[in-house]
Amino acid sequence: MSASAASAPSEDARLRYVLRLADTSLILGQRLAEWVGHAPALEEDLGLANIALDLIGQARLLLSYAAELEGRGRTEDELAFLRDAPQFLNLTLVEQPNGDFGRTLVRQLLVSAFQLELYEALKTCADARLAEIAAKALKETRYHVRYSASWVVRLGDGTAQSHARVQDALDELWPFTGELFAEDDVDAAMVAAGIAPRAAAVQARWSARIDAVLTEATLSRPADSVFPWHGKGGVHTEHLGYMLAEMQFLQRAYPGAEW
Amino acid sequence: MTSPDWPLFEVFIRSRSGLEHKHVGSLHAVDARMALEHARDVYTRRLEGVSIWVARSSDIAASDPLDADAFFEPARDKVYRHPTFYAIPEEVKNL
Numbered sequence: 597m598s599a600s601a602a603s604a605p606s607e608d609a610r611l612r613y614v615l616r617l618a619d620t621s622l623i624l625g626q627r628l629a630e631w632v633g634h635a636p637a638l639e640e641d642l643g644l645a646n647i648a649l650d651l652i653g654q655a656r657l658l659l660s661y662a663a664e665l666e667g668r669g670r671t672e673d674e675l676a677f678l679r680d681a682p683q684f685l686n687l688t689l690v691e692q693p694n695g696d697f698g699r700t701l702v703r704q705l706l707v708s709a710f711q712l713e714l715y716e717a718l719k720t721c722a723d724a725r726l727a728e729i730a731a732k733a734l735k736e737t738r739y740h741v742r743y744s745a746s747w748v749v750r751l752g753d754g755t756a757q758s759h760a761r762v763q764d765a766l767d768e769l770w771p772f773t774g775e776l777f778a779e780d781d782v783d784a785a786m787v788a789a790g791i792a793p794r795a796a797a798v799q800a801r802w803s804a805r806i807d808a809v810l811t812e813a814t815l816s817r818p819a820d821s822v823f824p825w826h827g828k829g830g831v832h833t834e835h836l837g838y839m840l841a842e843m844q845f846l847q848r849a850y851p852g853a854e855w
Numbered sequence: 856m857t858s859p860d861w862p863l864f865e866v867f868i869r870s871r872s873g874l875e876h877k878h879v880g881s882l883h884a885v886d887a888r889m890a891l892e893h894a895r896d897v898y899t900r901r902l903e904g905v906s907i908w909v910a911r912s913s914d915i916a917a918s919d920p921l922d923a924d925a926f927f928e929p930a931r932d933k934v935y936r937h938p939t940f941y942a943i944p945e946e947v948k949n950l
Contacts, residue, residue: 637861637883638897639882639883639884639893639896639897640893642893642896642897642900643892643893643896646896646900739895742892743892746888746889746892750885750889
C-alpha cells in the first residue's frame, strides 16, 4: 500500500464527515427559522432569518457534495427531507430547543464560534470541494459570531434578569459542547487525510474566543462535564424527531411535491 | 413590536457605485453597534451597499417646515446661481 493510499480516508468516512457539517448547518438553520414572525423586534426577526438562510445555504452545498460522494443518485433534497433521525449526523447542541431569545443566541455563539475555527481550517484542506465551501461559509460565519457575541454580552452584562437567564442557558447548553471536540473514528480518519483539523487545536481557539466573550458578558464558564451525547454518530435527543416531523411533513405527505 | 425604549436611528448606505452615503430609512436599536448590525440585516440584504453610517435620529437637527418660506423662497428668483452659463471641461468628473 502506498503512502498516499494509506492516508486517504475511506469514502464512507468522508461522506459521514461531510454529512455532519451539512446536518449541523441544516438543523440549526431550521431551528432559527422557527423565530420568523416571533422575534422580539422586527430587526431581530430579519437578523435571525438571515443567519438561518446562510446556514441552509451552507447545508445545500454540503448536502449536494454528500449526495455525490454517496453515489446512489440521491439529491440534496432527498437527503434533507427523506432521512430519519438516526441518519442525521448533526451535533446534538444544534437540535436543542430555542428557549428564549437569550438561549437561542447563547447556542448560536457556541456553534458559530466552533464553525468559525472549523471553516478557517477547512478552507485550506486537502479536499478542494470542501475547501471552497468552507471559504464561502467562513465569511457568513464571521458575522454570525459577531452578531451572537454582541447579544450575549448585551444580555449577560444587562439587567439582573437578563444576566440570570443567559447564565442559565449557558449552564444548560454547556454539556453539549463536549461533543464538538470529541474525536471519533471518522474525525481521526479525516485528520489523517489532511482534511479535518485536530480537535484539540480547534478547541483551544474556540475556548479562547468564548472566554473573551463570557468575560465581557460577566458570565461564568460552566465546568466541562463528561459528554454523553453523540448526535454526530446518529444518536440524538428526543427533540430532533419533532423537528423533522415538521420539517419533512410536506415531502412525506406528498412525495415529490414541488413548487 | 419594538420596545419603546429602543431609540430610533437613521441609516445611510453607500452603494457599490455610489460616491456618497444616502439616507435609506430608519430602525430601532439600543446602541450604535446594534444599529449597524440591524442596518446590515435590514437594508443590505440585496447587495445595496458597501458602507453603512447610522446616526441617532434625535441627534439630527432638522429645518422646520414652517420656516420653509424664509429658508427656501429667497433662492427661487436667483437663477444666476446655477452654473449653467459655463462650459464644463471634459476632464471634470462628478460635478
